[in-house]
Amino acid sequence: MTAPPPFVGLTGGIGAGKSEALAALGRLGAATISTDQVVHDLYEDPSVRDAVVSRWGPSVVVEGRVDRRAVARFAFASDEERRWLEQLLWPRVGARVAEWRAVESARQPAPAALVVETPLLFEAGLEGNYDATIAIVADEAVREARAGARGHEALDERTARQLPQAEKAARATYAVENSGSLRELEQELSGVLAKLKS
Numbered sequence: 767m768t769a770p771p772p773f774v775g776l777t778g779g780i781g782a783g784k785s786e787a788l789a790a791l792g793r794l795g796a797a798t799i800s801t802d803q804v805v806h807d808l809y810e811d812p813s814v815r816d817a818v819v820s821r822w823g824p825s826v827v828v829e830g831r832v833d834r835r836a837v838a839r840f841a842f843a844s845d846e847e848r849r850w851l852e853q854l855l856w857p858r859v860g861a862r863v864a865e866w867r868a869v870e871s872a873r874q875p876a877p878a879a880l881v882v883e884t885p886l887l888f889e890a891g892l893e894g895n896y897d898a899t900i901a902i903v904a905d906e907a908v909r910e911a912r913a914g915a916r917g918h919e920a921l922d923e924r925t926a927r928q929l930p931q932a933e934k935a936a937r938a939t940y941a942v943e944n945s946g947s948l949r950e951l952e953q954e955l956s957g958v959l960a961k962l963k964s
């Protein structure tokens with residue numbers, strides 16, 4: 767019986783390139799899931815929609831759908847509100863990732879790795895769940911410019927809730943630099959996958 771594929775947590779600062787790294791790992795043969803995407807899907811769940819409406823009022827729903835910009839304004843207004851939202855969503859995200867892992871672990875041929883993009887991996891103390899962790903890091907000016915271009919609501923508050931890039935890099939099994947081209951990023955990640963398989 768062959769060993770299951772390594773279960774890998776992928777993290778990094780806002781705009782460092784986590785989503786591009788996840789896409790590259792997918793092209794390289796890993797099965798991938800983004801917890802940001804899982805959260806976006808959860809806002810379609812009526813129980814989640816009702817919970818945020820009860821907390822913050824009807825203005826968080828626009829044309830029947832949760833408006834994430836409005837949610838971000840309320841959630842990052844204080845630690846208490848942010849914690850409330852995280853406590854609502856994180857257990858549901860954990861359940862969805864566990865389901866996904868069970869399906870992907872049984873897939874034949876086996877993926878090269880099972881990779882979960884988790885922005886708050888270290889902040890949430892999740893590193894012990896994984897066989898290995900990868901931190902994507904970029905020069906601070908590059909990361910800030912990329913993050914700024916996304917136009918995230920409450921960008922400073924999100925950043926303040928996260929560990930600095932250097933700390934994420936120091937804690938991760940592998941730190942991958944993404945200040946160059948996407949092709950260079952994919953090459954670096956190909957090297958990491960080879961190490962994970964060995």
Ligand SMILES: CC(C)(COP(=O)(O)OP(=O)(O)OC[C@H]1O[C@@H](n2cnc3c(N)ncnc32)[C@H](O)[C@@H]1O)[C@@H](O)C(=O)NCCC(=O)NCCS
Nearest residue numbers: 780801802805834837838841851852855859885924927928
């Ligand atoms: C606040 C929300 C509505 C904003 O949605 P939006 O589409 O604008 O951003 P998106 O979800 O794509 O996240 C972009 C980035 O913001 C950062 N971010 C998201 N949530 C948080 C948080 N709770 N603390 C710090 N940074 C965060 C991450 O770096 C993430 O990659 C949404 O991010 C959310 O519901 N967050 C709370 C749940 C959570 O903690 N998610 C993180 C992954 S489990």
Ligand SMILES: Nc1ncnc2c1ncn2[C@@H]1O[C@H](COP(=O)(O)OP(=O)(O)OP(=O)(O)O)[C@@H](O)[C@H]1O
Nearest residue numbers: 779780781782783784785786912916944946947948
């Ligand atoms: N090596 C690169 N070369 C050029 N553009 C890049 C590179 N890496 C990332 N980008 C671009 O920078 C932006 C942010 O990258 P990405 O979405 O992968 O980061 P992220 O860490 O997932 O961000 P967020 O925290 O906002 O979810 C995107 O527009 C992406 O295409």
